[in-house]
Amino acid sequence: xxxxxxxxxxxxxxxxxxxxxxxxxxxxxxxxxxxxxxxxxxxxxxxxxxxxxxxxxxxxxxxxxxxxxxxxxxxxxxxxxxxxxxxxxxxxxxxxxxxxxxxxxxxxxxxxxxxxxxxxxxxxxxxxxxxxxxxxxxxxxxxxxxxxxxxxxxxxxxxxxxxxxxxxxxxxxxxxxxxxxxxxxxxxxxxxxxxxxxxxxxxxxxxxxxxxxxxxxxxxxxxxxxxxxxxxxxxxxxxxxxxxxxxxxxxxxxxxxxxxxxxxxxxxxxxxxx
Amino acid sequence: xxxxxxxxxxxxxxxxxxxxxxxxxxxxxxxxxxxxxxxxxxxxxxxxxxxxxxxxxxxxxxxxxxxxxxxxxxxxxxxxxxxxxxxxxxxxxxxxxxxxxxxxxxxxxxxxxxxxxxxxxxxxxxxxxxxxxxxxxxxxxxxxxxxxxxxxxxxxxxxxxxxxxxxxxxxxxxxxxxxxxxxxxxxxxxxxxxxxxxxxxxxxxxxxxxxxxxxxxxxxxxxxxxxxxxxxxxxxxxxxxxxxxxxxxxxxxxxxxxxxxxxxxxxxxxxxxx
Numbered sequence: 001x002x003x004x005x006x007x008x009x010x011x012x013x014x015x016x017x018x019x020x021x022x023x024x025x026x027x028x029x030x031x032x033x034x035x036x037x038x039x040x041x042x043x044x045x046x047x048x049x050x051x052x053x054x055x056x057x058x059x060x061x062x063x064x065x066x067x068x069x070x071x072x073x074x075x076x077x078x079x080x081x082x083x084x085x086x087x088x089x090x091x092x093x094x095x096x097x098x099x100x101x102x103x104x105x106x107x108x109x110x111x112x113x114x115x116x117x118x119x120x121x122x123x124x125x126x127x128x129x130x131x132x133x134x135x136x137x138x139x140x141x142x143x144x145x146x147x148x149x150x151x152x153x154x155x156x157x158x159x160x161x162x163x164x165x166x167x168x169x170x171x172x173x174x175x176x177x178x179x180x181x182x183x184x185x186x187x188x189x190x191x192x193x194x195x196x197x198x199x200x201x202x203x204x205x206x207x208x209x210x211x212x213x214x215x216x217x218x219x220x221x222x223x224x225x226x227x228x229x230x231x232x233x234x235x236x237x238x239x240x241x242x243x244x245x246x247x248x249x250x251x252x253x254x255x256x257x258x259x260x261x262x263x264x265x266x267x268x269x270x271x272x273x274x
Numbered sequence: 275x276x277x278x279x280x281x282x283x284x285x286x287x288x289x290x291x292x293x294x295x296x297x298x299x300x301x302x303x304x305x306x307x308x309x310x311x312x313x314x315x316x317x318x319x320x321x322x323x324x325x326x327x328x329x330x331x332x333x334x335x336x337x338x339x340x341x342x343x344x345x346x347x348x349x350x351x352x353x354x355x356x357x358x359x360x361x362x363x364x365x366x367x368x369x370x371x372x373x374x375x376x377x378x379x380x381x382x383x384x385x386x387x388x389x390x391x392x393x394x395x396x397x398x399x400x401x402x403x404x405x406x407x408x409x410x411x412x413x414x415x416x417x418x419x420x421x422x423x424x425x426x427x428x429x430x431x432x433x434x435x436x437x438x439x440x441x442x443x444x445x446x447x448x449x450x451x452x453x454x455x456x457x458x459x460x461x462x463x464x465x466x467x468x469x470x471x472x473x474x475x476x477x478x479x480x481x482x483x484x485x486x487x488x489x490x491x492x493x494x495x496x497x498x499x500x501x502x503x504x505x506x507x508x509x510x511x512x513x514x515x516x517x518x519x520x521x522x523x524x525x526x527x528x529x530x531x532x533x534x535x536x537x538x539x540x541x542x543x544x545x546x547x548x
Binding site for chain 2: 124190211217218220242265
């Protein structure tokens with residue numbers, strides 16, 4: 001085991017799932033937690049999510065590995081706090097769904113940014129907070145890591161070890177590439193889910209909708225404050241993909257109006273070339 | 275039991291699920307089937323989906339209740355065939371995802387359109403054909419029926435009985451209301467699923483996407499020929515909802531560019547008034 005103590009900062013759905021999963025595996029690892037809300041920290045300890053609660057954010061700097069699992073807007077402040085207290089060998093990672101801004105903050109704020117390895121577990125649901133925690137949340141999931149040319153290889157290995165310990169597979173890619181792909185793969189579906197629900201509020205239906213509706217709108221139950229924040233942090237790529245989608249829908253509308261079934265079918269799903 | 279013999283015309287996912295479900299319940303009911311493809315009819319009989327296979331489409335007119343479960347484009351021809359052979363007391367229903375056009379065809383073609391009761395089970399998946407059949411497909415589902423002021427009450431009762439026998443709940447509404455609601459609840463999610471997949475073909479990703487992507491694109495596996503047909507049959511309402519969605523996405527894009535988190539959050543999900 002490359003480290004003996006780990007601090008989870010932010011005990012929401014992702015942070016608490018990391019704790020639960022590590023505890024479930026019975027590793028010889030001291031897992032401490034800290035949440036801005038003391039009652040959340042206490043409940044997490046009572047539920048066995050963490051072994052103990054750190055008395056302050058600064059105290060988390062004692063751990064060998066720190067996992068930042070706060071909402072993105074809290075990250076700069078956390079990094080500033082740690083910048084004053086970190087030991088040079090401490091490794092940091094995060095779990096935010098945007099990677100370029102977090103990397104930029106780490107590089108600007110931390111005295112040893114080469115020991116920060118950005119991360120994003122491709123897991124989680126529309127539910128949030130401690131009650132959403134699941135010990136098997138990362139089982140079989142991909143977990144993007146965004147080391148740079150300057151990243152300390154030992155720090156990277158420790159974070160990869162953590163990811164594998166949680167049952168996930170580390171996928172290394174550049175922060176910008178991650179943000180571009182996720183604008184399409186996650187931000188666009190979230191925008192559409194929120195938008196479909198808004199349309200339904202404007203045009204209330206007697207019927208409930210079947211599985212296509214439920215699946216397309218499930219993530220509209222996500223926290224809108226978190227998503228407003230994420231969308232703004234990844235606004236360039238999100239705007240690019242939204243613009244491309246709107247052009248596509250506009251063409252679909254034209255084909256509907258033209259009324260040619262064959263062109264419409266080819267547009268919906270081009271035949272794959274063998 | 276209000277009838278003793280039932281013919282299922284079209285043994286795809288929905289037609290075959292009706293057969294399987296009725297057989298599973300062991301009702302004293304002769305269930306015959308017919309499919310344009312003889313090998314599908316034979317396989318359906320071999321798999322116990324139907325008791326027997328009708329030798330021709332016209333022969334299905336012998337049944338007391340006929341369920342039309344073909345793709346929509348085949349319905350006018352089926353109705354024309356039956357118009358020549360139906361007994362006056364025979365009841366007909368269908369399962370198409372558009373209701374106004376089917377009702378118009380029935381009224382134009384059938385000698386006794388008052389014994390046609392349009393229907394649409396809110397069930398089914400992106401899979402199609404006989405292999406997609408499931409005996410429990412309709413369990414707990416809603417099943418829209420669109421009787422008119424002229425519908426024979428006995429015919430309506432028989433179709434309602436069938437729906438309840440399959441474990442579903444009949445929901446009575448006007449055909450046009452159905453089509454308007456379904457343009458939003460099902461046609462829009464299908465358009466978006468096909469469109470997201472098209473965007474991904476244009477911008478291939480290294481990553482696979484998590485559950486929000488999988489859920490938003492699942493129905494893009496649906497048959498594009500069927501969906502081109504359905505979208506054109508319901509083009510007016512689909513175009514209206516698509517246009518409203520595009521206006522909404524355009525506003526979202528403006529808010530992204532303006533960069534105000536609070537307005538964006540309120541737009542994503544307006545606070546519900548208590």
